[in-house]
Amino acid sequence: MSQPFRIAGHGRVDHAQPVRFTFDGRTVEGRRGDTVASALLANGIHLMGRSFKYHRPRGVVSAGSEEPNALIGTSRGPGRFEPNTRATMQEVRQGLTAESQNKWPSLSFDVGAINDRLGRFIPAGFYYKTFKWPRSFWDKVYEPFIRQAAGLGKSPTEADPDHYASRHLHCDVLIVGGGPAGLAAALAAGQSGAETVLVDEQAEIGGTLLSEPGVRIEGQGAWDWLAAALAELRTMPNVRLMSRTTAIGYYHQNMVGLCERLTDHLDVLPEGAPRERLWRVRAGQVVLAQGAIEKPLVFDGNDRPGVMLAGAAQTFLHRFGVKVGNRVAVVTSHDSAWHGAFDLAHAGVKVAAIVDVRAEVPRVLTARAEALGIEVLTGHTVTGTTGRLRVATVRVNPVQGGRVGAGRTIACDALLMCGGWTPSLHLFSHTKGSLAWDAEAGAFLPDRKTEECEIAGAGRGLWGVAAALEDGARAGAAAAKAPGRVAGVGTFAVEGDRTGSGVVAKELPTDRDAGLAKAFIDFQNDVTAKDIRLAVREGMRSIEHVKRYTTNGMATDQGKLSNINGLMIAADALGKEAPAVGLTTFRPPYTPTTFGALANLRKGRHFEVTRRTAIDAWAEATGAVFEPVSLWRRAWYFPQAGEDMHKAVARECRAVRTAVGMFDASTLGKIEVMGPDAATFLERMYTNPWAKLQPGRCRYGLLLGEDGFIRDDGVIGRLAADKFHVTTTTGGAARVLNMMEDYLQTEWPDLDVWLTSTTEQWAVVALQGPNARKLLEPLVEGLDLSDDAFPHMAVVECTVAGFPARLFRVSFTGELGFEVNVPARHGRALWEALWQAGQAHGVVPYGTETMHVLRAEKGFIIVGQDTDGTVTPQDAGLGWAIGKAKTDFVGKRSLARPDIVAKGRKQLVGLLTEDPAVVLEEGAQIVADPNQPIPMTMIGHVTSSYWSEALGRSIAMALVEGGRDRMGEVLHIPMPGRTLRAKVTVPNFVDPDGQKLKV
């Protein structure tokens, strides 16, 4: 295709490099350096989408990231579809697939546009007024309707195959915005030697200079000066230039989030390249040089394709070599649009008229227009446009003394508008820096700062390249001084600068019924001037309420174009000054940001850390099913062919009770408590007595909080007078260590004892079952494992299978048991040695589920399952673990509190269902009388419940009010459709006398 609106040789695109892509299935040719928007305009395509609410045809309005209309879907293959990409930001690449949005069946004929005709029946607050009653309509009618109507574009349905990167960055000075102010700041800061980072969201750094080639700086053309400035910055090792990088958020203490787009512009994806990178920058000083955003004017038909911002037309002309029309009209309240019109005229575009709402316009501008043969209509208004899918005419009327005169029609194929400029203070707003209303400029300007930052250039209301350069140099030098650098403030000789001023307009006056005007403020959310006025009439007084009632500024562009116009109209309707009505606060991110960039490395396998033991790989190879336990993954059970979980667990349980099982207990928390005062420390921390525990012996330890409730438990072995090997629950390891450190450092700093986490030093294999000793004995060197020599609850340092080991004789199953600790590097080898040796003894590997069943058969608690932070040792039936002679331990005083010693506390008991085949649901509530009226009085709940293979029936544990006084009583567990009956028992179901341990 011929690109009829491209000006040969003009602009910064590479005219020698055509780039082909598709838009709604049609092949479009652009140039390397084009955006999708500029390439479409070069081909005369203005219609790029349909609006969200009324499905009105829409064209591109701006040339930057503030674009509200030209939102497209882009794709580069399966999983790589992205909705709502701004056509003004997406660079063209070979083979890019782009499509318009919110249209059916086609962009040029859309059924949903019926909403446009019905617009007067869908006023502001329509949903709030309409979808109120009846209640039953909500689920079936209203919500589906709203959901169908809501949302821009189509959500991707496939997993994103791209990956995203993340990087931290530190610098002295971070400059946001690469226009003249940002460049001057970077030169000043860079020359001082400060570590400087300059970021710009565009593909090319340069900002305004890219659209103002006629300005001369230091005797050079703007583009030559720009090239020289960038070349100089590139030679500085302390300066980093980042294009295609958006500063998305400005957080506390000068933390700025950047999103860098790495591959979206590339024809071919490099293998393994991340698509985007999130940077977390900690900057000493931040210079915000984000410039200003042009305001649309508000008049009937201002959203027709072909109606666009004057500054955007100037950018398309100079940067991309594209004329936005052959015959354009201009409507403005600011001088800047006049210059844009002149540039277009010079490029051969017929400028039909310049309409200025001001009665008085600088003579230099009108004279120039006249010299170019442009009709000048000062003191005029625009009252309408025509054209179905593209603007065809504009209706203009004279305004005198507030009276709108007769209209006339001017033919045009593009209408350029300019309502002045809004300083871009989004990032400043993120810092909660306050803004002050400047009545003369008609804009909010930065006032009180909360962070170490400077605002430079148009962002603080300065206008013109010279002013921006000078202010940028000042800001850069000031920022560089903070880290102690000496920076000079550069001066710049600028010729051809096009400064100017304007007035702030609300909606333009009209001779027609303003109530029928479709004068849009928020293009993306389809909010018109009359919606704002309606909101005020209906009682909204604050801009925050007006915003939510009308949805003005609530679209993905966060009101970059609409907020200030909405405010001016609301203020006018309220008869107040703008600052009295307020300004909504901008929030991060500055522009829409992909979830991929925000999640970056935290996706797939790295969504969260998964901790693995040394034996994990063996379990995986053996077909274990895993379950997460805190950050660990643990083998849950080891199914054999054809086994479900129930069958596998039953087999594993049988093997442990009749032969021997092996279990990876490496995740248990381990703390080495060492020092002359180690025993004293444990006396104070744990409920149990430790002073008289002999080296070589172990004891079950119970840890309470200051409130007397159970926090953790575990076996503690004494290795020497001054050395204990403490074990904790898997999930409690870090918490217990922190709690111990807290007490040690704040309560007992006088104790000579130190805590070292050894959880990961040791791999631990538990051998449990009647054959455990037979399995282990041949592998242990120089140690008598007989019950007399190495009884239950003994510990010794020895050698097992050739590895240095700490060997515990402990049982969490009620069977003869050993736990072998070896340095973690040997964990896998130890496991395999025991596995080999165990083949003769019927060994099976078992997982956490079997471990849970076996301990429940013995009534051993799991902290956090059978306790919930309100259970005392007495409640849990662990009163025996309290050292009666001890004067103190953490939680002791609380155990004497009246409510702790009161009758009727919930106590841990066993439950046996009347129907032995029924396994209760964990968490099920328990009542005493199933015939009482609802809501019933609940007296407890089931904490653990399993099928016991050893008993051939179900077992359960429960916390029940006064439970130990209810032995033999039948309680009731109401479940959906039926109520179950269960008898209260002692929670010790298998080998209650512990005979199996005495072998």
Place this chain on the structure above:
Amino acid sequence: MTAQIHSFPRSTAVAVTVLPLEARFSLRLRAASREAAEAALGLPLPDRIGRTSEQGGRRALCLGPDEWRLDVPAAEAAAVAGALEGGIPHALVEVTDREVTFLIEGPGSLDLLAIGIARDVRRLEVGRGARTVFDGVQAVLVREGEERFTLAVWRSYASHVEELLRQGAREIALGL
């Protein structure tokens, strides 16, 4: 000897290897015992957090007001383990197997560390170390040279950290 992790891309920008285990201890004692411990260990114990000292193949890194990480040759592990027995109140716990230590070297090493470490690693002087966090995982970082670092993490976190380092090294090798 160090072993190149074969799955890492070959790159002149940054190389990552896992160091073989020698012997590592955590030493805790009060300031008053420091000189006696130095004599017994034959190794100065720096009194400023982050400083290292080396003598006769043994190295100490001060990680807290009363905490040092000792790295010694494997053959000396038993000797060191018993060096402080009798007299000096202390805790000396072997943690060799607790940790996996990555060696990261090359001109891209600072960039690679920056994918997971929030602090400004450039400011860490050569010969200094710090307890820090790599992508949420507690780690001890030592700057062995201008472009040479060791990063020690607990064993169960090592595969997570290693995969992130691999992903980062690939990205750095691409030069994007």
